[in-house]
Amino acid sequence: MIIKKHTALGNKNSVRSFIGINIPFDLSRKISSALKMFSKENRNFNYTNVEQYHITLQFLGDMVSSQSLQLISERLRPVFAQIESPLIETGQLKFGHKSQIIPTVLFIEIQPSPELMEITRNIHFVIKDLNLKDVRREKDYKKLIYHVTLARAKHHISRSFGRNIISIIRSNEIPNYSFKPASISLLNSRYTIKGHKYSEHSSFLFKRDK
DSSP: OOOOOBOOOOGGGEEEEEEEEEOOHHHHHHHHHGGGGGGGGGGGEEEOOGGGOEEEEEEEEEEEEHHHHHHHHHHHHHHHTTSBOOOEEEEEEEESOTTOSSOOEEEEEEOOOHHHHHHHHHHHHHHHHHTBTTSOOOSOGGGOOOEEEEEEESSOOOHHHHHHHHHHHHHSOOOOOEEOOSEEEEEEEEEETTEEEEEEEEEEEOBOOO
16 A cells, blocks of 8 residues: 655744643643742753643654644544543652653653543544654654653753752642643744743644533
C-alpha cells in the first residue's frame, strides 16, 4: 500500500507547535501562589506566566506549516466532539525530570488517568494517519509524562541548589486540584528573551454533557 504524504509550505509560514490542555486561570493562580515557598530563590528561576500554564499532550515539531496545522485541526475537531471531557487531577510538585542528571525544571505532576491516556492515544493515531512531512513522529506516546511546567532554572545550577529546592518542596505540601477542561488546544510557541510564549491556533470542544 502506498501512503501519500501531505506536502508542507515553506519555512516562512512554519511555527513550533504542540497539542495541549490549558489550565483554567483560577486554578493557575492557586498553583502559582504555592510557589511563594521559593521566594528566596526567585532570582534563579524564570517562571512561566500564569496565563501560559498547560499540559502538553503531543509535541508536533519546530517547523510546522500553516497547511499542516489546518489539516490537523480539521481532523481533530470531530474526534473530540465525540469524547467527554476528562477529570484532570494534579499530583506532586517536583524539581527535575527523571532524565535530568542535574534538575532544571520545576513542575507539577498530572495524574495519568485512563481517560487522559485515551485522548493522547487518539491524538497520536490521527497525527500518524495524516503522515505529514513537517510533523514529528512520536515513537511511544505511552511514555508521556503529564505535567505543567512552572519554572526553569535560569543558568547552569549546582547540585547543592537542586538539593535545596527539593528540600523546600518536601517541607511545603500543596493541595491536589482537579478540573474538567472544556476543550483541547492546538498551540504555537515562540521563544523570547523572557522564555516561551504560547498562542492558540485553534481549539476543539469536548462532547457536551447531557
